[in-house]
Amino acid sequence: MCKITVNNLDELRDAAKRFLEIVGDAKIFAFYGEMGVGKTTFLKELCREMEVEDEITSPTFAIVNEYYSKKYGQIFHFDFYRIDDLREVYDMGFEEYLESGAYIFMEWSEKIDNILPDGITKVIITQDDKKVRTIEVIIN
Numbered sequence: 001m002c003k004i005t006v007n008n009l010d011e012l013r014d015a016a017k018r019f020l021e022i023v024g025d026a027k028i029f030a031f032y033g034e035m036g037v038g039k040t041t042f043l044k045e046l047c048r049e050m051e052v053e054d055e056i057t058s059p060t061f062a063i064v065n066e067y068y069s070k071k072y073g074q075i076f077h078f079d080f081y082r083i084d085d086l087r088e089v090y091d092m093g094f095e096e097y098l099e100s101g102a103y104i105f106m107e108w109s110e111k112i113d114n115i116l117p118d119g120i121t122k123v124i125i126t127q128d129d130k131k132v133r134t135i136e137v138i139i140n
Contacts, residue, residue: 003134004022005134005135006132015135016049023139028121029102029122032124035077040079047075054067055081060081060082061064061077061082063082063083064077064079065077073101073102075107076102078106080109121138122137122138123135123136
């Protein structure tokens, strides 16, 4: 387990760089954190650090966005906030995404905890009353 502290938004780029150093070869990430804590904001910065040239947006309504990085390859960004039934996840071919070898970033992972594979990296983002964020990385 490792923790990254982000005191303000100006530190997000360095936090994303540090995150990539910490996780090494890991490719599947389950992000946890309350609404408004900055999961999407951090993922946008992480994708920028990974040299994604596409516009990076929240996939809340689409459920999944696909990006490409010349350096890292395919990246899938999921947002499971609107998922009410795990069948929706199976119907979208989620298992195929997991087996694709691509980078996978999942927001609102608690909605699908029951079907997440072992060995993924969990990322818990919290924020205190002074807006200081802590990014806790748990590599399994």
